[in-house]
Amino acid sequence: MSISSAAVSNLGALDAAHHLHPFSDMKKLNAAGTRIIERGEGCHIFDTHGRRYLDGFAGLWCVNIGYGRKEIAEAAMRQMNELPYYNTFFGTTTPPTTLLAQKISSHAGPNINRVFFTGSGSEANDTWFRMARVYWAALGKPSKKMVIARRNGYHGSTVVGASMGGMKYMHEQGALPIEGIVHIGQPYWYGEGGDLAPADFGLKIARELEAKIDELGADNVAAFVAEPIQGAGGVIVPPETYWPEIARICKAKDILLVVDEVICGFGRTGRWFGHQHFGVEPDLAPIAKGLSSGYLPIGGVMVSDRVGDVLVNEAGDFNHGFTYSGHPVCAAAALENLRIIEEEKLVERVHDDVGPYLAEALRSLENHPMVGETQSVGLMGAVQMAEDKASRKRFEDRERVGIEVRNHCLENGLVLRATGDRMLFSPPLVISRSEIDEMIEITRKGLDHAWRVMQG
Numbered sequence: 001m002s003i004s005s006a007a008v009s010n011l012g013a014l015d016a017a018h019h020l021h022p023f024s025d026m027k028k029l030n031a032a033g034t035r036i037i038e039r040g041e042g043c044h045i046f047d048t049h050g051r052r053y054l055d056g057f058a059g060l061w062c063v064n065i066g067y068g069r070k071e072i073a074e075a076a077m078r079q080m081n082e083l084p085y086y087n088t089f090f091g092t093t094t095p096p097t098t099l100l101a102q103k104i105s106s107h108a109g110p111n112i113n114r115v116f117f118t119g120s121g122s123e124a125n126d127t128w129f130r131m132a133r134v135y136w137a138a139l140g141k142p143s144k145k146m147v148i149a150r151r152n153g154y155h156g157s158t159v160v161g162a163s164m165g166g167m168k169y170m171h172e173q174g175a176l177p178i179e180g181i182v183h184i185g186q187p188y189w190y191g192e193g194g195d196l197a198p199a200d201f202g203l204k205i206a207r208e209l210e211a212k213i214d215e216l217g218a219d220n221v222a223a224f225v226a227e228p229i230q231g232a233g234g235v236i237v238p239p240e241t242y243w244p245e246i247a248r249i250c251k252a253k254d255i256l257l258v259v260d261e262v263i264c265g266f267g268r269t270g271r272w273f274g275h276q277h278f279g280v281e282p283d284l285a286p287i288a289k290g291l292s293s294g295y296l297p298i299g300g301v302m303v304s305d306r307v308g309d310v311l312v313n314e315a316g317d318f319n320h321g322f323t324y325s326g327h328p329v330c331a332a333a334a335l336e337n338l339r340i341i342e343e344e345k346l347v348e349r350v351h352d353d354v355g356p357y358l359a360e361a362l363r364s365l366e367n368h369p370m371v372g373e374t375q376s377v378g379l380m381g382a383v384q385m386a387e388d389k390a391s392r393k394r395f396e397d398r399e400r401v402g403i404e405v406r407n408h409c410l411e412n413g414l415v416l417r418a419t420g421d422r423m424l425f426s427p428p429l430v431i432s433r434s435e436i437d438e439m440i441e442i443t444r445k446g447l448d449h450a451w452r453v454m455q456g
Helices: 005-018 026-032 070-082 095-108 121-138 159-164 198-216 242-253 274-278 305-313 328-343 346-367 398-411 433-454
Strands: 037-041 044-047 052-055 112-118 146-150 181-184 221-226 256-259 284-287 299-304 371-377 380-385 417-419 422-425
Touching (some): 070 328, 095 112, 095 299, 112 121, 112 305, 121 256, 121 305, 159 181, 181 198, 198 221, 299 305, 346 371, 380 398, 380 433, 398 422, 422 433
Parallel strands (some): 146 221, 221 256, 256 284
Antiparallel strands (some): 037 044, 284 299, 371 380, 380 422
């Protein structure tokens, strides 16, 4: 869509007057002005001033197949012409909805064979929260209601999702978390590992779960929830000892293991799902984002046979759902997205080619005076900044250092995300090696700029 300069100016004014943005200080945003993105192609987006940006963040962790894939638009149009909407209440379904549930299950692992659809990842987290309580009640254990989550984790911004997430700044608005949700430590070795080796730290943090279950009483705990790799918290890859110990504890204490796959799912880690990378089997797993590559809003919960068999055979009515659960047009778009991922072997490409290449490229930044470490799995990566590399001493003003790098990269045509003093990378799965080189080159310039600024 071509927009005149006068219309662009008017859009900015209309946005300031009428549009409330998520996670934004609207007074500051309106004073600075909104960047209006007009179109996308491949791994690039273009604003209404014609500026081109390499999208190193895939929209919001989600545009896995890249922008401008006409196949998805055509699949959505065909479905709109045939059946634009029908619900999945009252004993009905639609062909793409059912086929999508089967397709997701085919990649999730042998113990997951059912999917409950939602409109987003936040809704998916609300859904499994209720599902877990219904599951335990059906088994005659209604006291098992509490959920243990992690500090600095992220599970959406609904009341339940924000409560399960461990973001203090979110809890400060709205008197969160709600009752029945508690938090333990995160597996962030660089920031919190002290003198422990990473493997020892991974075990120590995992065993906080065991201690918390014992404190609360296993008969009162329904589930533990965590992201395979913490996304919004900083692309924090846990030590290799962490997830096996978490799985052991959940099994020993008889609580559900919930792995939040909203970010890690559908190829981002070089496996179809993050739990496969770490070799664990979840009981429940919320999904969204890469399910449709963000082309249309859709999410869901992958349900293991352990939970699904109880819900189907013993629980009776599950009084939960959404008008748009399994929306046929969204499901058709998601099916086409998954077809593209399969046929173009994008999961294998991330695992064998561009994932290792990104890891190597990120490691090349470790010779920068401000880079303490880099981490990556597949096409999720992070650059940890430090004032002193040898001692892992971090900058006092952690927010500023990340913002300086992010803004300098943006001015030079690269979209990255800053979480405090960590720069986050999550490009489309179709990114080329040359585009990764460009991304790293601009990032290095951003680090150079921030280093000069922080040195005064």
